[in-house]
Amino acid sequence: MTTPPATPKKPIDPESLNVILATDCGSTTTKAILIEKIDGTYRQTYRGEAPTTVEEPAADVTVGVINAATEVGELAGRKLVDENGVLIRPSNGKDGCDIYISTSSAGGGLQMLVAGVVREMTGASAQRAALGAGAIVMDVLASNDKRKPHEQIQRIRDLRPDMILVSGGTDGGTTSHVVQIAELIAPAKPQPRFGGQYRMPVIYAGNKDAANLVADVFKHEVELSIVPNLRPTMERENLGPARDAIHDLFLEHVMAHAPGYEKLIAWADAPIMPTPGAVGEILQTIAKQDNINVVGVDIGGATTDVFSVFDGAFNRTVSANLGMSYSISNVCAEATLPKILRWVPFDCDERELRNRVKNKMIRPTTIPQTLDALMFEQAVSREALRLAYVQHRQFAVGLSGVQKQRTVGDAFAQQTGQSSLIDNMRLDLLVASGGVLSHAPRMVQTAMMLIDAFEPEGITRLAKDSIFMMPHLGVLAQVHPRAAMEVFQRDCLIYLGTCIAPKGTGKPGQPCCKYQFTGGIQALGEAKFGELLYWPLGIGETATVVLEPSRGFDVGSGPGKRHEAIIHGGTVGVIFDARGRSLTLPEDRRACQQQVQQWNRVVEMYP
């Protein structure tokens, strides 16, 4: 039994930092950015990238780091790597950097199995802890997961996670249930993913009274770490210690077994974080500082991560098989082709389309060359994002098992289960990242993919991560929050503009909402239901809008209530989406194509 030690690092004096080098070692590419203090303000100045080198022939992640750092150095006119291939630190004139920090998702990231006594209570809390730390949760094991014990044991044997998190019971409660969970895991003799050279790291974060009993069950067959209970009482989650233990064990056991990581860990001036964990950190920082509700999304080739911070509560979900290349076929299977095709304003041969999707799956690095191919990929992305957000909303709920005082109204509402913490009407900022969103040829395409998939309500600001530097800034926030925030606001986010969307439904053409813009936009009129309206409003520009929704429509102050706000511009401007919430498209294929074509024309989506 051990308590995970914190990685010892030298204390960093934030004020002494003038040049910061940060890398994100992804599965395929290592991305490096340089952050420099210019006139007292931190700015991201240069970026470079190189293939990640965890596989043969290099089989050393630091080779890719040095290559990416060398590229940044050449662009910046700054020598970052010395003749021996070592990063130069601290900076001295035009040489070196003051600190080096990194995140990593190479080798498929961190894959975990979590367990709790009751799936909806401690199981959900354990899942939240693992996801928040940046892991992919392979399965949630619980006493009530409807599988028989031998099926559960077999499942553990089949999986080869990087580590296991065991929770269960509140402090002072019964011990037998959580011991029973341990008794299922121990005989399964779980094997770590990276071979049998080390013992499986297991974190116990359950009822503190059962800790010794659990340790007895595992004996010395696993590397057991005992941390404070992640659900000490029904009413409270305490995910911090479990999350920290996951990060420490990730470094000590998982990453240390990947080629070259021992060296990388020694190089870095702050603990290396799993990439999604770092993205979560920076979004929480911005939500806290600006006192706003934020949703962030990162759509990749294989997975889609959704992050949210609502009223300070942070949640992250990974939709493991919703992505734009490796998993594109799965998106089509889950969303169904008709759902995807509703966004495609031209006729397609279904057989050919299915073969195209599979060809993208087996050759994931190809890019759309024709306009039709681009439109189809953007249609797929809408559905992938929509499904990922549905999963996120279902997961991001309040604590289950908490006793609540109910009113008579609640009894009539007949609400079952937990309500989602996500409320699109109170969403202030929606941030996009990931290839299909970041590299869309027109910014308005990114904005419309976000609006169509997430269906923001009321007034919502839209932005995208310029060059996917949120991971770097997440680690930086750990050592220098001010620098991270300055770069985040000045260089990381590209504001696309603002979406105004009345909540409610109606008949096409019926009055939906009166508007009056002053300031950066001068406009007065009434949006009809089903319409999409668009005004340019540049970066840094603002306008004041007074909205008077029709009966049954809500823009933030309640149904039919007048609402006034200052709105911000961006590279796109202001999109007034009077298409209704929830957004419904015509059932008839021809009518749907015409409708989508018309919306595309309004916002000038395609050439």
Added chain:
Amino acid sequence: MAQGYTPGLKVTPWTRWRCRRVLPIPGDVRVKVGVKVRAEEVIAEAAMPGDATPVNVAKLLGVPAGELAKHLLIKAGDVVSVGQIVAQSKGLFGLFSSEVKSSVGGTVESISTVTGMMIVRGEPLRVQVRAYLTGTVVEVLPNEGAVIEADAAVIQGIFGIGGEAYGVIHPVCAKHDEDLHEDKLTGDLRGKIIIGGRRVTQAAIRKAQQLGVAAVVTGGIDDQDLREILGYDLGVAITGNEAIGLSIIITEGFGDIAMAHRTFDLLRSHAGHHASVNGTTQIRAGVLRPEILIPVDAPVAKTAIKDREEGQLVIGAPVRVIREPEFGSLGTVATMPSEPAVLASESKARVVTVTLARGETVTVPRANVELIEG
């Protein structure tokens, strides 16, 4: 000279090929360095701990877990058989006694005094690793496996299903752009690796299954047919465990797409030769492509000597276009402009110009070409 890095699939008449063959858990390695092995030969073996079955004895007996010890008739380490009484309660004045019988046979691994759970471990499961490649053991990995080396013709496919298979190469299509229909499957094809041309139909796969064909290698397949054969829609390209009775390797992609001439000719030149194939595909970081390995005696031609570095896209390199509008076309790199170009989709990307086999020169994003590796 302009160059870039682009991954490609290996299609070579000769190379010295090495296979690392390892057990999932430590075990015994049966071979020594220098020994010649046949593809189907078992070279390493291990015993996996048997299945563990939990039996909640305290609950079944109706006694608290803490009191279970005095009712037990067995202890950890004992061997129990199915139906054997493992615990007994005395009941009141010797009456109403109850007993618990083991539902499984095996060795009692543990009995918990906290939950009353008994874990019975079944017989160990044997795991074997075959040589896969007929060749010579060049390295023994103690307790893990071995590295086998051989001179071989190597052909990588783009996608496959089913795991490892062995057999004799048997071409059934006369031309590289001929579809593989079921009427081509005649004679005794049991245990053979059949070579098609363009697309294989669902009916042909069904017939191959009936005939006991070991593997089908062809240019393309329809997604709809694959779905029917598997019984489900493949969401991600991670394959190898499909139990469909044979392995399928697609060399080019989905749809009506002819096998590349070079691949087709190479496979036909080995008609009657023994080969090992593996349909396992993993398109993620650490990509695994399906492969056909045909042991050969010695370098067969000068073409085996590489005149360029692996993965280097240079002017004159043979490439395959892997995205529409020219999907499947073969050609050679004509120019490699250094500046990014604006595509019809309005995206900006680095491009190459490719002279297609039909003589036309087209501009294609670099990401949309694949080297044909020799």
